[in-house]
């Protein structure tokens with residue numbers, strides 16, 4: 257089968273690999289239908305690793321936001337060959353203190369598809385554990401199913417942020433996660449949504465998804481709120497300056513939720529804005545059990561995560577797409593790969 261392989265930072269190639277085989281009876285084979293390219297994949301592409309995580313030292317296939325069609329029947333879930341399913345890329349150990357407290361997203365020993373050494377879904381066929389399979393109701397298509405994972409990241413961040421309808425909420429960074437958060441806030445009836453984003457076309461998209469005001473820098477929001485700042489700030493950038501931007505955007509006594517992963521694995525920020533405002537700052541890590549809500553929102557509540565999709569491409573276009581995303585070219589927001597088209 258054809259697959260995408262990252263050999264080292266900036267060296268991504270299309271390769272031929274043997275089709276994967278089932279090795280244990282808790283596994284199932286999928287024909288990959290749709291894969292979203294994510295900011296975290298971009299970190300592997302640009303840096304060869306994420307933060308202090310494992311560096312790629314042998315060819316690695318990224319891709320963790322995906323859906324597929326079952327190649328074999330899956331009677332445990334009442335599913336037949338050909339059924340469209342989503343896949344939860346994250347499995348936690350099930351035994352540690354955090355897993356037992358139902359905070360499985362905080363498990364220090366997760367097994368994550370699409371994080372080295374576990375190859376991901378940018379390939380034609382993949383074998384996954386049965387317990388990762390998420391059955392879908394009718395009416396969800398392959399692209400929406402692939403978008404359930406990033407949507408889950410957005411839902412988890414709002415579970416932590418607990419926005420209130422009367423609040424001014426600022427979203428710093430309008431990539432797919434920031435825009436997905438704006439979409440959810442808007443759907444939740446929050447009216448005073450401000451987006452801060454330096455790239456023009458992403459600001460335009462933020463308006464389209466329901467932001468009341470858009471700014472190219474923090475100063476714009478401070479001016480728009482007469483110097484007060486936002487009650488709640490959600491940071492979703494890939495910038496080492498994102499944390500500082502969040503602390504400057506928040507009002508006195510406000511709160512900030514940090515979702516983004518910074519290039520270079522460090523933040524530098526001036527202490528006094530955060531300290532004097534007595535900010536409450538929460539970091540958001542992946543997601544917990546949010547797939548059922550993500551599915552409900554898409555299947556029955558009219559949420560349209562696919563509006564963030566700007567490109568649908570074949571496997572051969574993936575190396576180019578990573579460059580396009582790195583350089584903010586061609587209006588790219590969410591790129592979906594269809595390996596079997």
Ligand SMILES: [Zn+2]
Pocket residue numbers: 294295296320321405406
């Ligand atoms: Zn992702």
Ligand SMILES: [Zn+2]
Pocket residue numbers: 348349350351352353354355363364365
């Ligand atoms: Zn655990």
